[in-house]
Amino acid sequence: MKKIVMLAAVASFALSTNAMAQDGKAVYEKACKTCHSIGLAGAPKFQNAADWAPRFEKGMDAMLKSVNNGMNAMPSKGACIDCSDEDYKAAINYMAGK
Incomplete structure (x- = not known):
């Protein structure tokens, strides 16, 4: 029984980590860098205050x-x-240098 409870706890944690907020740099690297690093198609450039x-x-x-x-x-x-939205906020703040 203890093994089943432990397995359930581990599975629950593994599934919940996807719901945890990601840091801004991780989101930027994963999904934003391609366009925001160079300002592709008018995207605001990485850490460009203007x-x-x-x-x-x-x-x-x-x-x-x-x-x-x-x-x-x-x-x-x-x-x-x-x-x-929390992930996006972190990425926006990271890209803006805040």
Whole structure:
């Protein structure tokens, strides 16, 4: 019985780690770097304050809406279908150098 409980606990933890927030750098490396490193199709460039300032003026909610719905050439969810809003916030702040 103890083995079954332990296996269930390990399985539960393994499944829940996907729901845990990822750090901004990890999300950037996984899903954002290709476009944001060079500003492809008008994407704000990585740690370029001038590119990010107007977006931050609109607020984080507006940026999250753009990520979730897609914008210009960026697909919805920004090519990170398993990312949460918290993951996106971390990636946005990382890319903006905050």
